[in-house]
Amino acid sequence: xxxxxxxxxxxxxxxxxxxxxxxxxxxxxxxxxxxxxxxxxxxxxxxxxxxxxxxxxxxxxxxxxxxxxxxxxxxxxxxxxxxxxxxxxxxxxxxxxxxxxxxxxxxxxxxxxxxxxxxxxxxxxxxxxxxxxxxxxxxxxxxxxxxxxxxxxxxxxxxxxxxxxxxxxxxxxxxxxxxxxxxxxxxxxxxxxxxxxxxxxxxxxxxxxxxxxxxxx
Amino acid sequence: xxxxxxxxxxxxxxxxxxxxxxxxxxxxxxxxxxxxxxxxxxxxxxxxxxxxxxxxxxxxxxxxxxxxxxxxxxxxxxxxxxxxxxxxxxxxxxxxxxxxxxxxxxxxxxxxxxxxxxxxxxxxxxxxxxxxxxxxxxxxxxxxxxxxxxxxxxxxxxxxxxxxxxxxxxxxxxxxxxxxxxxxxxxxxxxxxxxxxxxxxxxxxxxxxxxxxxxxxxxxxxxxxxxxxxxxxxxxxxxxxxxxxxxxxxxxxxxxxxxxxxxxxxxxxxxxxxxxxxxxxxxxxxxxxxxxxxxxxxxxxxxxxxxxxxxxxxxxxxxxxxxxxx
Numbered sequence: 099x100x101x102x103x104x105x106x107x108x109x110x111x112x113x114x115x116x117x118x119x120x121x122x123x124x125x126x127x128x129x130x131x132x133x134x135x136x137x138x139x140x141x142x143x144x145x146x147x148x149x150x151x152x153x154x155x156x157x158x159x160x161x162x163x164x165x166x167x168x169x170x171x172x173x174x175x176x177x178x179x180x181x182x183x184x185x186x187x188x189x190x191x192x193x194x195x196x197x198x199x200x201x202x203x204x205x206x207x208x209x210x211x212x213x214x215x216x217x218x219x220x221x222x223x224x225x226x227x228x229x230x231x232x233x234x235x236x237x238x239x240x241x242x243x244x245x246x247x248x249x250x251x252x253x254x255x256x257x258x259x260x261x262x263x264x265x266x267x268x269x270x271x272x273x274x275x276x277x278x279x280x281x282x283x284x285x286x287x288x289x290x291x292x293x294x295x296x297x298x299x300x301x302x303x304x305x306x307x308x309x310x311x312x313x314x315x
Numbered sequence: 316x317x318x319x320x321x322x323x324x325x326x327x328x329x330x331x332x333x334x335x336x337x338x339x340x341x342x343x344x345x346x347x348x349x350x351x352x353x354x355x356x357x358x359x360x361x362x363x364x365x366x367x368x369x370x371x372x373x374x375x376x377x378x379x380x381x382x383x384x385x386x387x388x389x390x391x392x393x394x395x396x397x398x399x400x401x402x403x404x405x406x407x408x409x410x411x412x413x414x415x416x417x418x419x420x421x422x423x424x425x426x427x428x429x430x431x432x433x434x435x436x437x438x439x440x441x442x443x444x445x446x447x448x449x450x451x452x453x454x455x456x457x458x459x460x461x462x463x464x465x466x467x468x469x470x471x472x473x474x475x476x477x478x479x480x481x482x483x484x485x486x487x488x489x490x491x492x493x494x495x496x497x498x499x500x501x502x503x504x505x506x507x508x509x510x511x512x513x514x515x516x517x518x519x520x521x522x523x524x525x526x527x528x529x530x531x532x533x534x535x536x537x538x539x540x541x542x543x544x545x546x547x548x549x550x551x552x553x554x555x556x557x558x559x560x561x562x563x564x565x566x567x568x569x570x571x572x573x574x575x576x577x578x579x580x581x582x583x584x585x586x587x588x589x590x591x592x593x594x595x596x597x598x599x600x601x602x603x604x605x606x607x608x609x610x611x612x613x614x615x616x617x618x619x620x621x622x623x624x625x626x627x628x629x630x631x632x633x634x635x636x637x638x639x640x641x
Contacts, residue, residue: 189624
């Protein structure tokens, strides 16, 4: 883990942190870790969180199939109805939630998302799982952990720990929807609607040095 | 989407598709073990029913409860309305109690619009049937049912599908809402009724009119039978029930004249032997029971889209007011 120092207020163009081959390697490594931790991934169910988590879960499933030679059940989860900030924006369109036919009862559910940030999305996903079934255990795999957790949540499998300031925005691009694979970090624009960004703007003095959260390694 | 749902004409093509697509997701919830979402926690929805209704009120109540809203049922019978209270005073009372949405059924056409346009209530107004005017959520659930059978798939509309609505068009709020919504979704609608049961001004509606059921059967993808609303009839609109039934009722012979894929719909309540025979009502092509189930999904979608996000968006002062009250 490298120490991170904010360079100040000068706006920077987004720069690439991970490229296509990095992302491919990361997905393969996470797949191996899942097999290792879950002792062969016998009862694993992958659930991707919309939008990019679904595509990552699909890639992870392909790698797992290469490694274990078995088809891992794959589903998609839309957590919109469980969000805690629904009242801050007009009602949003829903995405398709798909639970694999075998269900999740007694299985090891691995949630897959692109960026782990405040942890609120994962909190909502855990609430959604609660209504869908009772897994044996729930684990979390993310491509990027950018820190700044607002809830006691951590990832079990992390593609890359990416220390950031609240002023920055992390953008994951995947070939399936964005035309190419990349992880970019740049300055957050003023249109950013996150409560954190707004808070950071209000008390910009504090936001310059966010208390470095303890990141899992 | 607008803040209220008073008329099917309020819905644009995109709004209508958004509701139908959202309803597809809501339908999944109804198939789960835990049929509940936390989405409308803390919101209060009042079901204000000045007219009797079991189906619609229950359907709304189930939808509201599945979204975790607090539900208050207010029916005219046994309430202060029977003591002579006006709509305005009832609305002011509900506003004072903090209703976030009011689902209203009223015998007078236009009552929901009056409520929506007034400043008596700040919440959303959802029309659950007003007089002989409109019943937009019924039209939405009918369109949802048609799409599932005739054009399945998210994001698809009903363009090119032919819908025939038969029966008491004059008194039917279901027919009016359906004509408006189905036209928005691109379907071709034909109304079939005796001349006495066709409303004045129908030529301005986006649909065709026929007096002969048999001639349109072969060109129909969805056939919707309506009940003859005796309770609203104050004159002789047709000679005898028997004659009506023979010319405009659906029996298995007529059902046989429909194309293979066509479905038979009915908004309920059905009068078996009048507009529909028991044989047709019980056949697998009749979607009456399915329509009821779809009604819950569609109403969940409407409630979510009206109440699920930030509400009172039309009031610039809302954030301060909301923050201070919560």
